[in-house]
Amino acid sequence: MALHPILPVIAGECLTSYLNRSAQWHCGMGLHDFLAFVDLPRAALTAPGSETLDRLEGLLGLPVSRLGEMTFTVDGDGGRMLAGLPVQFEFGDIRKTKYCPKCLLEDLKPDSPSHGVAVGRIGWQVAHIRSCPVHGVALLPGKIQSPAKSL
Template sequence: MTKLSLTLPFQSNETLPSYCSRIAAVNGIESASEFSAHFGFRFDRLVKGGHAEIDVFAELVGKMPIQLHRGQLSQHGKTVVIQESIFTREFIDTDRCRVCPACVLRDIGPQFSFHRAYGRTEWMLRFVHTCPDHKIPLVTFGGGRKNFGDFATQIRAIIEELKTHASKPRLNIPIRLQDYVINRMRGSKTQGGWLDDFPLQAAAHFAELLGAVVRDGSEPDLESYTSDDWIEVAEIGFGIAKMGEPAVRAALQEFLESNPMSRRVRASMFLGRLHAELLERHDQPGYLELGKFLEDVVRERHPNLVSDLPA
């Protein structure tokens, strides 16, 4: 297959579906699906990480398939693997268009060159709430299943809304957990310390939950949290966790002061939602280890603890 005469650079933090979408746009084709059909592969399969589709697309843009792997979204049921990190769909949104409006408008420029705007990997993650460059909230747009993953087509349809959202005031608040997540995704140096010992989703989720129980007690109403709440508790939890395991243990001690009447002591009696959320996800990478850590903390104070974790 002959390489296309019109191609674009693949950005370092760009998703592969976004790159394919931009290649379609720069070649004057209406959608990524139409583009892929013309060249004998399926865009919906490339979106999910299909190797055969990636091989064909790589040849079209004059690259080796391995050069595209950093933006590949390997989607299998309820999990998505990207850049060697595993996320459940609870924490990553691959279907809707979630963007920083200011980044998109900067990318496309005054001539509205839609092929220049690209979808950043970190925009898909629930742990990332604001743009690290512009300090404004990320915005999520819906859209039909027909165009999911087709970034250039999606932003073309919402350009007027993007202009409105891009003018929102900057948020001058610390966002250290999301910076940590982005740096780990990019392979950059982090300041997570102890958190680096755990898979990224488990580490970031634990920091959020830790901040939630420290701020709101052992039974926080997580379902009522707004984006601002998650940003605040993430900052609290990360501030503790980055100081290391001793700091986390110290923060949990205040929850262990009561003496339960029952002889069968369980971690959930003291740590409530923090322990329950980890237990619920014990089969996901890193959660079982963090659950065991919590039970070890409780066991030091209450040696008769009964574990709820699978053996």
């Protein structure tokens, strides 16, 4: 049974960011506590397979096709996919996180679509993307750090 109301996805949002916002919105908890609460290992989000996506569909109320657009997934042969397209393993390197400082400043405004919560973008996880397509500024290395805010 899906958590209701279903939280709208921010354009370009990555799956972990959406899960983080959902955890705050529905349960008032951080992502790691939420994953433990729903008994979903963090490692399952690295490149989720069909079983994880099916489970998230039931939990979040978003179709598997939409969830697949928000993350790198694993196909039946163990290859990586992004938005339903096969990509090389090196195409996405989630170990090297980066972000657009201007996007985050916009997100942190209380009247933003995320209601003041920082939003990670799937495009920031693509290894060869080095600048923000919205602002044209260089993506900065590092993890997104912002205080948790209730929606």
